[in-house]
Amino acid sequence: MKTFSDLIEEVQKPGLCQRCGGCVAFCTAINYGALELDEEGKPRLKSAENCVGGGLCYSICPETHELDEEVKKLVNWNAPMGRVLDAFVARAINPAVQERATDGGGVTALLLHLFDKGLIDGAIVTKETGLFQRSPWLASTREEIMESAGFHFDASHGLTLFSELYSTYSPTVVKVGYMGAKRLDRVAFVGSPCQVNTIRRIQALGMEPSNAITIVFGLFCTGNFMFGPDERSRLEKIGRFQWKEVDKINVKEDLMIHLHNNEVRHISLDQIDFMKRHACRYCSDYSAEYADLSFGGLGAPEGWTTVITRSPLGRTVLTDALGGSIENYSHKRNPLLATDVLAKAMEWSDKKKQSAKINRHERKILD
Structure with a gap:
């Protein structure tokens, strides 16, 4: 299972992060509070203790393409x-x-x-x-x-x-x-x-x-x-x-x-x-x-x-x-x-x- 650290390596470091804030928004909504946006609008780890390592932040990132087929089905693309x-x-x-x-x-x-x-x-x-x-x-x-x-x-x-x-x-x-x-x-x-x-x-x-x-x-x-x-x-x-x-x-x-x-x-x-x-x-x-x-x-x-x-x-x-x-x-x-x-x-x-x-x-x- 891939986690936030994989998101950093595969998306942010290569310059592919769109800075949409989705990973941070999701983490905030379910009260984990493990992530935040830095001064440039990029996601970063705020609290390692609050991160459960479930990998959902990785899945919802558009650049990982993990849910492409599910999304296309959802909207009848x-x-x-x-x-x-x-x-x-x-x-x-x-x-x-x-x-x-x-x-x-x-x-x-x-x-x-x-x-x-x-x-x-x-x-x-x-x-x-x-x-x-x-x-x-x-x-x-x-x-x-x-x-x-x-x-x-x-x-x-x-x-x-x-x-x-x-x-x-x-x-x-x-x-x-x-x-x-x-x-x-x-x-x-x-x-x-x-x-x-x-x-x-x-x-x-x-x-x-x-x-x-x-x-x-x-x-x-x-x-x-x-x-x-x-x-x-x-x-x-x-x-x-x-x-x-x-x-x-x-x-x-x-x-x-x-x-x-x-x-x-x-x-x-x-x-x-x-x-x-x-x-x-x-x-x-x-x-x-x-x-x-x-x-x-x-x-x-x-x-x-x-x-x-x-x-x-x-x-x-x-x-x-x-x-x-x-x-x-x-x-x-x-x-x-x-x-x-x-x-x-x-x-x-x-x-x-x-x-x-x-x-x-x-x-x-x-x-």
């Missing part, structure tokens, strides 16, 4: 991009949600819809805490869900900390371990593909606290980026802007820097490859294939969200919200848009899979 029931292009109806949102506010609008109808009593999301910095957050009120919307900048809390390393990644899975403390038993989860993967592994094992996760929202992801002092300086030169001018950022086909004067600077993803987290180079999931609903701006008009329904639950939630909390892009305006965005998502999904395959092969050669 199929090639080439996971289960796909429908594709929509939607946005929030509420102007306040639209204003805060990055891509039309579809995720926030659906979370609020579920909360207002009493179908969830909380959501694991991320909250903006500074420049290029978001932290995992267990939102348990309507106001807290609203605060999690979008990715905007407040120059007053970030520019003074330029020596710090910022990242677009936030380990939301770690908050799973704290649901019991807030006495929440119907929680929506929002996360990147690797985080969704971890949640499904915990569910496949049927272990606490997976029964409290009622629906899983996944986000399209080309990779997450690190913004250290050198990276920020280089990006300023590439995009010809200064951080004090930035209002918000977004990633679609490229990196979009929205400035206070309403200008938008577009930077190709190839140009910012030097900022991508090392482990992201080996990830093959672009569209959160194990989610109930997947969201992203790819292919959608500005201010709209591409939504892929993957499960009957996801389809029901979206259908129920249409016309009330969210609106669908008019079929008359572009009858082929839903088909086009799905094709675009499949294209980017295949591109990420092929890139990960090449990178893993090259790593094996170097090893």
Whole structure:
């Protein structure tokens, strides 16, 4: 039986750890308390005495691939991009949600819809805490869900900390371990593909606290980026802007820097490859294939969200919200848009899979 020490040797040391926090969250949820995250977001042993050596932390790590078949069976996964029931292009109806949102506010609008109808009593999301910095957050009120919307900048809390390393990644899975403390038993989860993967592994094992996760929202992801002092300086030169001018950022086909004067600077993803987290180079999931609903701006008009329904639950939630909390892009305006965005998502999904395959092969050669 493999344990946490094997996880360190096989995943963390080779640079494959996605820092999703799943191993720590699980250990916290069942009150072992043997693991914690270090300052860089990597798992480490907190208390050897509390570690029972059961190996579950190893099993739920996406990089060990121990539960791949169980997870695929759980979500009825199929090639080439996971289960796909429908594709929509939607946005929030509420102007306040639209204003805060990055891509039309579809995720926030659906979370609020579920909360207002009493179908969830909380959501694991991320909250903006500074420049290029978001932290995992267990939102348990309507106001807290609203605060999690979008990715905007407040120059007053970030520019003074330029020596710090910022990242677009936030380990939301770690908050799973704290649901019991807030006495929440119907929680929506929002996360990147690797985080969704971890949640499904915990569910496949049927272990606490997976029964409290009622629906899983996944986000399209080309990779997450690190913004250290050198990276920020280089990006300023590439995009010809200064951080004090930035209002918000977004990633679609490229990196979009929205400035206070309403200008938008577009930077190709190839140009910012030097900022991508090392482990992201080996990830093959672009569209959160194990989610109930997947969201992203790819292919959608500005201010709209591409939504892929993957499960009957996801389809029901979206259908129920249409016309009330969210609106669908008019079929008359572009009858082929839903088909086009799905094709675009499949294209980017295949591109990420092929890139990960090449990178893993090259790593094996170097090893």
